[in-house]
Amino acid sequence: MTTRRLALLGATGSIGIQALDVVRKLRAEGYPLSITAMAAGSRVEPLAAAAREFDVRAVGVAGPSEAAAVQGLLPGDVEVVHGADGLTALAGRDDVDVVLNAVVGAAGLRGTLAALEAGKTLALANKESLVVGGELVAATGAGVAGIVAVDSEHAALQQSVQGMAKEHIERLWITASGGAFRERPLDALESVTPDEALQHPTWNMGPRITIDSATLVNKAFEVIEARHLFNVPWDKIGVLMHPQSVIHGLVELVDGSVLAQMGPHDMRIPIRYGLTFPERLPEPPARLALGNLSLELSLLPPDRYPAFWIVVEAGKEGGTAPAVVNAADEVLVDAFLRGRITYTAIARGLEEVLARHTVGPGDSLAELEEADAWGRQQALRFVEGDE
Numbered sequence: 001m002t003t004r005r006l007a008l009l010g011a012t013g014s015i016g017i018q019a020l021d022v023v024r025k026l027r028a029e030g031y032p033l034s035i036t037a038m039a040a041g042s043r044v045e046p047l048a049a050a051a052r053e054f055d056v057r058a059v060g061v062a063g064p065s066e067a068a069a070v071q072g073l074l075p076g077d078v079e080v081v082h083g084a085d086g087l088t089a090l091a092g093r094d095d096v097d098v099v100l101n102a103v104v105g106a107a108g109l110r111g112t113l114a115a116l117e118a119g120k121t122l123a124l125a126n127k128e129s130l131v132v133g134g135e136l137v138a139a140t141g142a143g144v145a146g147i148v149a150v151d152s153e154h155a156a157l158q159q160s161v162q163g164m165a166k167e168h169i170e171r172l173w174i175t176a177s178g179g180a181f182r183e184r185p186l187d188a189l190e191s192v193t194p195d196e197a198l199q200h201p202t203w204n205m206g207p208r209i210t211i212d213s214a215t216l217v218n219k220a221f222e223v224i225e226a227r228h229l230f231n232v233p234w235d236k237i238g239v240l241m242h243p244q245s246v247i248h249g250l251v252e253l254v255d256g257s258v259l260a261q262m263g264p265h266d267m268r269i270p271i272r273y274g275l276t277f278p279e280r281l282p283e284p285p286a287r288l289a290l291g292n293l294s295l296e297l298s299l300l301p302p303d304r305y306p307a308f309w310i311v312v313e314a315g316k317e318g319g320t321a322p323a324v325v326n327a328a329d330e331v332l333v334d335a336f337l338r339g340r341i342t343y344t345a346i347a348r349g350l351e352e353v354l355a356r357h358t359v360g361p362g363d364s365l366a367e368l369e370e371a372d373a374w375g376r377q378q379a380l381r382f383v384e385g386d387e
Contacts, residue, residue, distance in 0.1 A: 003032040006275065007090050007120075009060075009111045010102030011038040012046045014206045015125045015150070015267065019100055020050055022272045022285070029283065033275065037090040039103070039111075042066050048073035057095065060086035087111040092118040098275060100150070101126040104206060106326055106372050109133045113365065116141035123274030125150040131221045131315070132323040133368055134228030144229050148277045153222050154229055155270035156249030156261035161230065164251075172232060173250035174222050175242035176300070177202050179214035182243065186304065192343045194336060202245040202265050211333045215346055216300075220311030224322060227315065234316055239308075241298045246288065264288045307347035314354055319362040320371035321354065327375030328353040328382075335383040349382040 006023070010016045026033050039060035040047040048070050051059050058079040061067050067082040074080070081089050084107065091099045091114035099115035100123040101108050108126030113133070115122045117140055124130075124147050129137060138144055149155045153174045161169065180199050181189060197214045198207060205213070212218035219239055226237050240250070245265040252258050263269055268285040300308070307329075314325040332349045335341045341349070356378055362368050 001032050003034050004275070005034050005036045005095055005097045007037040007039075007093065007096040007099045007115075008035055008102065009039045009087055009090065009099065009108065010104060010126070011050055012040040012043040013102055013104055014209075015100075015102035015271065016040070018268050019102060019271050019275070020054075022268050022275065023054070025285070026272070026276070026281075029281075031276070031281065036095045037093055039087055039090055044070040044073065051078065058090055058093065060090050084110050088114040091115040091120065096120060098123055100271070100274065101129065102150075104208065105330055106132045106323065106368075109137075109365070109368070112137060113140050116143065116146050120146070121277070122147045123150050123271075123277070124148070125271070125274075127151055127218075127221050127225050128326055130225040130228045131326050132372065133362075133365070134224065134322070135318070136363065136365065136368065138228060138231075144231070147229065148274045149229060150270050150274040151222065151225065152248045152263075152265075152267065152270050154225055154249070155273060156247075156263075157226065157230065157251065159273075160249060160251045160259045160261050166232070168253055168255075169232065169236065169251060170254045171236045171238055171252040172226055172230060173238045173240050173252060174219065174226060175240050175245070175247050175249065175297075176216060176219045177213065177243055177245045178241050179216065180210075181214055182241070182304070190342055190344045194339065197336070197343060201243070207337060208330065208333050211336065211346075212329065214343075216305035216308035217311050217329055217346075217350075219305075220308045220315070221326070223312055224315035239300045241300060242296065244293075244295055246293065246295060247297070262288060307350055310347060310350045310354065317359055320360040320367060321357065321362075323362060323368045323371040324357050324375035324378075325350055325354055327372040328379035331376050331379035331383065335379075340383055345382075349379055352382055353378045 035054040037058040041062045060081045067080050071080050087110050091111045098121045101111050102125040106128045109129045112129035149158045200210045247260050250260045264286040266286040314321040332346045
């Protein structure tokens, strides 16, 4: 079997670290997988350590100072690139077959576009690529057909609909654990602390996505992702509360059948599937204990997660609106984690920023990046006025 060569974008984040663990184990089991290139932001020491371990040929970092720092930690023949253009260069390398995009935030869009334009298989964990630039991604290179979803929900749906005629699909259902405050009284949400919000009941994730899981902004992003990835109407995508996080996605069919994809809440499973697609390999990182499972499913409560509905409406509006709401959310979540705004102010801030925005077509990378910058600026205005 030919060695599959990987570019790992976002190597020092939560998904990136788990991906490195997956690669180690696959290689130890004899699977022909190598890592050609890695990128991170500013965490140069763990990036350099991983690059040395896997004998990569190129690394990317945030800026020139990080580039100088990482260069001193690596052999002289390793290429070092930096900035947004660095992600583009790594994703499009000739010695790369699969790009795992695990970059956090809108910065990952450039890597997604570059991978698809170069005809690579894209294992996509960067949801913002489709949230911010879904229409642009669909029109680029192989479009969504070149994407293997790594998000647990979209990986579940993608596996479930393979080979299925679109007219047989009645609805796609994404599940949500409900985050840290699914049972907290609504009148107590104003006073929740960042430490409380970071205690996700089932998943171990990075800070932003954990807060987004509490507000359900992350689930709204997943609805937008599903709209672009599966090209189904908005009214054919639903969200179900599922506290156990065992069912990751369901496909309701026109004949009344429902297919559910289940598995343990372990991101290494969809990561491994993304890296080895279309193969299915034995000895998974974890297995679901099927005996004595007790599973709950319920409709999303309409008043507990106001930010969810705001973000979904931005997705439906399209154009530059999703880029603006994503950028504003990054700023607002950071402000909450720093104690500058309250938890409930995140939803208010999203609503206020979108109300100020005049939606553009969003049909170029430059326009989307301009909208991203505008959204951040407006969210900062809200934060400064809300202190």
